[in-house]
Amino acid sequence: MTDFFRFLYELIVSPNRSLLWKLPPILGFLPGKSELYVLAFIHKSTAITNDKGQALNNERLEYLGDAVLGSVIGEYLFNKYPEQNEGFLTKMRSKMVNGEALGSLALKMELDKLLENHVTGATSIKHISGDAFEALIGAIYLDKGYRMAKRFILRKMVERYLNLEELEKAETNFKSQLIEWAQQGKKEVCFYTDIEPYDPTRFISYVSIGDRLFGSGTGVSKKEAEQQAALETLKEIKP
């Protein structure tokens, strides 16, 4: 009951009450340490500092939430697919928790409406919302423990928004992701792929965008080498 009365009090007097009002339906429970949840929605671009001059943002919470999310989803997939090997589980998890997927999810959960509105700069609202989702998990973990964080992830994320059958089928195609990115920005992407000079059993692929050389990759097939080169390039252009 303490949590209940403290939260009720904060709903009335806290300077963050507009955020706090929106939390219970999203969380499915009443927050205890509401300052953690407030912090979860402060992106680093707001540049708020505390009285010691330290940056006050959700990056640390995001770091923690990312780890907890990985662990919960890891266990979920481990139990869900008792006959699949570790490679399958790793791939499925990365389809569920990559930045793009979490960003879309956070927008569906309307977390963008809870963000501190000082956000500026080039980072997209989708990306920032995805980070806030992870930070929110970090906040729940610190406030209510692993079990509650797990319940939140399974009920509010996995059961509500994820279609595992679709995800199983989804190919993570880096080459097409890169080409799509280039088309949006009206840039020209080329793949130069050939037999690797020093190891003729393998292929090597280079990616150029405009007249600049980006990632390279090798693999036992042309496709594998190109995927690897595309992935390296994506990492470079979307840090």
Next chain:
Amino acid sequence: MTDFFRFLYELIVSPNRSLLWKLPPILGFLPGKSELYVLAFIHKSTAITNDKGQALNNERLEYLGDAVLGSVIGEYLFNKYPEQNEGFLTKMRSKMVNGEALGSLALKMELDKLLENHVTGATSIKHISGDAFEALIGAIYLDKGYRMAKRFILRKMVERYLNLEELEKAETNFKSQLIEWAQQGKKEVCFYTDIEPYDPTRFISYVSIGDRLFGSGTGVSKKEAEQQAALETLKEIKP
């Protein structure tokens, strides 16, 4: 008490009793589902299969343990360093849980003596022991839950074997790691580093081993570019 009597019974009749006898002092508690712990010490190189022909080894448990370990260490560092940013926490964690560190730790814990002795092939016993350590954490998590896995990690790993002050100072120097690796194998490593042609504010570095070109990297300084190139090369040569 059920756990106690079941375990006592298995200590006498189980075909794996020689392993089971060694577990309690390592774990600090009595295992419940002892088959999980047995599985944790079966490396994939043993090629044991079940009656359906599926591989029976610790890879799935390792996948799970890796995630739980990341989460526990993540929380530990989060609380230990309240004033450090997310970049510091990430770097510290990777110093604590990288393959090399876990392998050394597992040897100190003498986990190599618990491994199924069918191990063959080129993978080092250190590497295999480190994998078994992660699998052991996965087994504890499935058997006893997150709290017990956390207690095991903090008491048996962090408090006993890790010196955080040393780790804070330790530089993760990929270039020297690569050079050391090459010296051991009597291979010649060269770094070609220069101003990046398309962006004169940055440097680009290529690594060659013998007459073959490996990783490349860029950075705002020569050192950063070389570190990046060395890291990429290490990934390629030690998959």
